Amino acid sequence: xxxxxxKEQKLLRQAAKDFLKxxxxxxxxREWRYAEGDYPEKIWKKMAKLGWMGVTxxxxxxxxxxxxxxxxxxxxxxxxxxxxxPFFSTVVVGGxxxxxxxxxxxxxxxxxxxxxxxxxxxxxxxxxxxxxxxSNIQTIATKQGDGYVLEGTKLFVEYARSVDYIxxxxxxxxxGLMLFLVDADSGGIEMTYQETLDYAKxxxxxxxxxxxxxxxxxxxxxxxxxxxxxxEEQAGVAKCAxxxxxxxxxxxxxxxxxxxxxxxxxxxxxxxxxxxxxxxMAIEVGNCRNITNLATWKISQGLxxxxxASMAKSxxxxxxxxxxxxxxxxxxxxxxxxxHDMHLLLRKCHAAAVSFGDTxxxxxxxxxELGL
Amino acid sequence: MEICFTxxxxxxxxxxxxxxxxxxxxDWPSRSVIWPGDYAPSGYGTEENYEIAFQxxxxxxxxxxxxxxxxxxxxxxxxxxxxxxxxDERMTYYRAPMVDSLGVGIVGPMLLxxxxxxxxAEWIPRIATAEIRCWLAYSEPNAGSDxxxxxxxxxxxxxxxxxxxxxxxxxxxxxxxxxxxxARTDPSAGKHQGVSLFMLDNNLxxxxxxxxxxxxxxxxxxxxxxxxxxxxxxxxxxxxxKGFYHLMSALDFERVALVGIGxxxxxxxxxxxxxxxxxxxxxxxxxxxDVRHKLVDIGTRVEIxxxxxxxxxxxxxxxxxxxxxxxVLKVVSTELxxxxxxxxxxxxxxxxxxxxxxxxxxxxxxxSRGYLNAISATIGxxxxxxxxxxxxxRGLGMPRYKGKxxxxx
Numbered sequence: 033x034x035x036x037x038x039k040e041q042k043l044l045r046q047a048a049k050d051f052l053k054x055x056x057x058x059x060x061x062r063e064w065r066y067a068e069g070d071y072p073e074k075i076w077k078k079m080a081k082l083g084w085m086g087v088t089x090x091x092x093x094x095x096x097x098x099x100x101x102x103x104x105x106x107x108x109x110x111x112x113x114x115x116x117x118p119f120f121s122t123v124v125v126g127g128x129x130x131x132x133x134x135x136x137x138x139x140x141x142x143x144x145x146x147x148x149x150x151x152x153x154x155x156x157x158x159x160x161x162x163x164x165x166x167s168n169i170q171t172i173a174t175k176q177g178d179g180y181v182l183e184g185t186k187l188f189v190e191y192a193r194s195v196d197y198i199x200x201x202x203x204x205x206x207x208g209l210m211l212f213l214v215d216a217d218s219g220g221i222e223m224t225y226q227e228t229l230d231y232a233k234x235x236x237x238x239x240x241x242x243x244x245x246x247x248x249x250x251x252x253x254x255x256x257x258x259x260x261x262x263x264e265e266q267a268g269v270a271k272c273a274x275x276x277x278x279x280x281x282x283x284x285x286x287x288x289x290x291x292x293x294x295x296x297x298x299x300x301x302x303x304x305x306x307x308x309x310x311x312x313m314a315i316e317v318g319n320c321r322n323i324t325n326l327a328t329w330k331i332s333q334g335l336x337x338x339x340x341a342s343m344a345k346s347x348x349x350x351x352x353x354x355x356x357x358x359x360x361x362x363x364x365x366x367x368x369x370x371x372h373d374m375h376l377l378l379r380k381c382h383a384a385a386v387s388f389g390d391t392x393x394x395x396x397x398x399x400x401e402l403g404l
Numbered sequence: 405m406e407i408c409f410t411x412x413x414x415x416x417x418x419x420x421x422x423x424x425x426x427x428x429x430x431d432w433p434s435r436s437v438i439w440p441g442d443y444a445p446s447g448y449g450t451e452e453n454y455e456i457a458f459q460x461x462x463x464x465x466x467x468x469x470x471x472x473x474x475x476x477x478x479x480x481x482x483x484x485x486x487x488x489x490x491x492d493e494r495m496t497y498y499r500a501p502m503v504d505s506l507g508v509g510i511v512g513p514m515l516l517x518x519x520x521x522x523x524x525a526e527w528i529p530r531i532a533t534a535e536i537r538c539w540l541a542y543s544e545p546n547a548g549s550d551x552x553x554x555x556x557x558x559x560x561x562x563x564x565x566x567x568x569x570x571x572x573x574x575x576x577x578x579x580x581x582x583x584x585x586x587a588r589t590d591p592s593a594g595k596h597q598g599v600s601l602f603m604l605d606n607n608l609x610x611x612x613x614x615x616x617x618x619x620x621x622x623x624x625x626x627x628x629x630x631x632x633x634x635x636x637x638x639x640x641x642x643x644x645x646k647g648f649y650h651l652m653s654a655l656d657f658e659r660v661a662l663v664g665i666g667x668x669x670x671x672x673x674x675x676x677x678x679x680x681x682x683x684x685x686x687x688x689x690x691x692x693x694d695v696r697h698k699l700v701d702i703g704t705r706v707e708i709x710x711x712x713x714x715x716x717x718x719x720x721x722x723x724x725x726x727x728x729x730x731x732v733l734k735v736v737s738t739e740l741x742x743x744x745x746x747x748x749x750x751x752x753x754x755x756x757x758x759x760x761x762x763x764x765x766x767x768x769x770x771x772s773r774g775y776l777n778a779i780s781a782t783i784g785x786x787x788x789x790x791x792x793x794x795x796x797x798r799g800l801g802m803p804r805y806k807g808k809x810x811x812x813x
Contacts, residue, residue: 033413033486034406035715041405101405287800302803304789307796314795315732322711323704329407343704399696402703403680 035325037105044102048109051082056113058373064116065231070194071117080149085123089131093143100266100332104273104324111277111384114376116231118152118191124270126153126199129211129263133250138213142197152195153213156186156237164389166201166209166260171239173202173210180249182214182242192216192223192235199250200239201260209256213248214239230383265341266331268388272324272344275352275384278377279320282359283313285374289363300362309358316351323347339401346394349385356381407714409490416487420494423467427460428498433670436499439774440667441741441781448501457501461534470508471532478516478524479532489662489717493710497666504576507531507538509662511584514601518642518650527582527603539577541585541604541628544570549790551586552595552648556630558587558602565589565602565640567610567633573784577626578615581606585635586647599647603639610634620776663737665713668706668744671774674767675699675748682766689751698747705740712736728799731791738781739788745774 037045055075064071079085088103089095103124110119127146130139145151159170171184182202192198198214198221214221220242223235251259287310290301300306327344330337356378360367367374385391409417429435435453448454464470473488474480483491495502512531515524530536547553556569567587577583583604590598606613610633615623642650679690679699689695712733719726748771749756758765759772782788796802 033409033714034718035711036718037405287802290802298806299803301796302805304793304805307800307802308789308792310800310802311735311792311795314728314799315735318712318729318732319705319708319736322708322715325405326407326707326711329405332405340707343700343707346700347704347708395697395700398700398703399690402676402699404676404690404696404699 035322037101041101041105045105045109047082048106049112051078052109052113052115056115058114058376061114061116061231061376062370070191070233075115076117076149076152079117079119083147084119085127085149086147087123089127089143089147093131093139093147095127095143095147100269101328104270104328107270108273108277108280111274111380112281113277114373114380118154118195120267120270120274121154121190121199122146122152122195124267125155125263126197126213128266129199129250129259130213132259132262133211134255135247135250137247138250142213151197152191153197153199154190154192154195154216156189156192156198156200156214158187160185160187164386164393166257169201169203169209171200171202173204173212173244175205176243179243179245180210180212182212182220182239182244184239186237186239187234188226188228189223189235189237190232192237193225193233198237204252208253209260210252211250211256211259212244213250214242214244215248218242218244228383229379231379232383261338264388265327265337268345268394269324269327269331269337269341271384271388272320272327272348275348275381276317276320276324278381278384279313279317279352279355282356282374282377283310283317286310286313286359286362306362309362313355313358316355320344320348320351339398342389342394342397342401345389346391346398349391349394352381352385353378407711409486413486413490416483417490417494420469420491424494424498424500427463428500429456432456433499434768436501437768437770437773438499438667439741439770439777440664440671440744441738442664442667442777460501461503464502465533468532470503470534471512474512474516474532478528485717485720486714489665489713492662492664493666493713495666496664497670499667499670503534504537504580505662506540506576506584507534507536507580507582510540511538511582511603514584514650515603515641522638523603523641536582537576537580538582538584539574539580539626541571541574541577541583541587543573545572548573549787551651552599554586554588554599556585556587557591558585558589558600558635560589560637561634563637564634565637567602567604567630567635569630571628571630572616572626574613574626574628575624575784577606577613577628578623583628586651589647590645593645596648598645600644601641601647601650602635603641604633604635605639608633608635619779620773663709663713663733665710665737668709668737668740671744671770672703672706674770675744675751676703678767679751684753695751698750702740702744702747705736705743709733709737709740728795731786731794731799734786735782735788735791735795738778741774741781742778745771745778749775 055078083096084106086095087098087106091097130143158164162168173180173182195216198216200212200214202210204210220240222238226234226236228234290306291299293300323344327337327340330340359374363374366372448457468481469491471480472483472491473485476482508531515527542551544554544556558565558567585602585604586599588598589600610631612629613626615626617623676699679695682689716726716729752766752771755766756772759769761768797804
């Protein structure tokens with residue numbers, strides 16, 4: 033047994049950290065949050081050159097065919113950097129969904145494009161009145177000729193205005209789940225910007241008579257259910273990695289600051305209350321890493337991981353908030369200023385916590401897995 | 405990252421598991437009364453159980469499993485720490501009888517590290533076979549978390565040391581043969597200097613051991629008085645006046661990592677099963693949202709604690725010092741022991757009050773016992789607060805508070 037990353041994984045982590053430190057300082061998010069465009073394409077192209085978009089895409093589709101651990105290493109580094117770009121929705125959501133679906137033609141067409149960084153994807157699931165989940169989908173896909181027509185409204189669709197495809201969850205007339213890769217340029221799509229905490233350019237997307245060719249259907253019925261539950265596990269655990277990046281950054285900043293900041297003629301880090309705040313952060317980060325690693329490893333080995341994945345997500349959701357808030361408390365007034373980075377981490381962690389299942393959702397899922 | 409056993413580790417896991425299934429009665433886990441994180445070897449109730457425990461421990465001695473990670477020339481098997489952790493996990497999962505771990509867990513390894521060949525020859529074989537049980541003579545009325553404040557003196561007189569003073573919270577002293585004593589050999593030296601370690605024979609004249617009844621109504625710890633107790637000088641362990649240094653540089657975490665992790669899984673499974681099958685007010689307990697959420701939280705933390713156990717074992721085997729991880733595990737596991745008992749009390753409602761097994765008592769009154777017992781878990785062997793200080797100062801390199809009475813050591 034070995035809970036440490038191996039040599040190659042450590043190298044990847046260092047490379048990702050170094051690249052993002054240079055190319056993605058947190059001011060980048062300040063620069064882009066109110067900008068006209070959605071995200072800086074310059075950094076997207078550089079990441080594509082490194083092959084990051086194809087990290088887990090099979091070699092047959094021109095990806096690097098790395099494992100799930102590699103993917104979470106990149107995502108953790110992006111969580112730390114608060115990367116303002118649709119990497120998660122394109123690679124973790126779009127790339128994974130396409131890789132596990134059976135639509136060979138669609139895979140052959142889109143996966144190499146994703147791997148090359150030429151196409152981007154976003155995910156459209158949540159609907160007005162719904163939370164995260166697949167049981168009450170109101171977006172209807174009606175069969176028409178050789179394809180389908182979509183009617184419905186989706187919320188919290190990240191970077192919708194600038195991506196190429198919208199991976200859309202719908203339901204058929206006979207009530208089965210359906211998953212489509214919708215061309216974002218299709219007629220009948222209207223987007224309204226929803227300003228959100230994480231600055232991720234989320235949109236309300238209304239679909240009105242949107243025509244989708246049958247070739248863009250990833251899965252339907254039980255196959256779609258299976259695909260989406262596998263996607264939920266992987267994306268949920270990847271969100272844990274993203275939160276870990278944010279938590280670790282808040283923790284590291286706080287320890288460093290408490291050694292520098294002097295009050296009452298001594299560094300505040302010599303006060304036991306501050307030491308115990310930092311010790312509690314260390315414990316929470318460690319706990320979160322342990323349960324996330326367990327789920328990550330199981331997924332990477334293709335083992336059943338439903339229970340561990342949901343344990344990790346429900347734990348990380350709570351722990352990330354706890355840790356970053358302690359970071360605010362230790363930094364005090366300066367961390368309440370926009371110029372300070374702590375609130376960027378808080379925003380990122382909160383968005384990750386409500387994405388792919390909030391605490392209640394995953395807690396309940398674990399309870400079911402435990403036979404309760 | 406490889407979060408699974410190697411083939412060799414898995415084989416050993418299976419071997420221990422098979423042994424425990426064969427050598428203990430199938431219902432042993434429900435005969436043994438122990439709450440996760442408990443420091444005390446508990447009573448076994450009936451004479452029949454004591455006999456089973458006695459014979460079982462003799463078999464452990466035969467297999468050299470008590471001293472599994474010791475060098476082969478000293479009655480050990482030189483197994484890895486991962487294998488030792490596997491052994492500890494399986495043993496505690498079955499709530500198997502075990503001798504108090506202080507002799508084989510702390511005193512033995514310390515003797516192996518800093519004892520003379522003569523001292524090792526005298527005590528090591530007898531510790532390894534559980535013939536000698538040990539107690540730790542550390543805490544005193546005025547030296548709890550602040551161990552360096554000890555006042556008990558050991559003054560050299562010819563080829564003897566004369567001991568005067570008092571120890572307290574001395575777990576198992578009344579059922580042990582030897583104490584692992586720290587006492588002040590040079591009272592004029594600084595707080596952290598001038599103290600030394602000794603092997604103290606419990607039978608020496610001048611020693612008075614008084615059991616203290618704890619809040620569960622059991623007598624596990626003691627107060628011990630020394631009135632001109634004369635220890636032979638050859639019982640001094642390590643260098644004179646370097647006792648504190650020896651203690652601090654000792655790899656104490658080797659024992660800290662063995663938290664009886666299997667006991668956490670066993671108790672959690674019993675609580676889960678109870679919630680799944682028991683009705684309160686006509687409704688299955690496990691269908692109540694609050695119960696579900698609390699049990700998920702505890703279950704997640706059990707998995708997390710397991711990962712620390714494996715992580716620490718792997719680190720020691722790689723020659724790394726898991727000082728911080730050990731303190732984190734101490735906090736995480738003992739606070740889990742406490743919180744698990746509180747969730748249990750919550751689930752049991754009014755029935756949580758019952759303290760004696762009966763038809764009306766859920767889970768053999770284990771939960772109410774644990775509710776009280778776990779109070780000691782976050783206090784003994786370094787309080788949660790001291791552990792957090794260690795994490796911050798030794799782990800994160802945060803500065804010590806330099807002020808009145810808290811001068812830098």
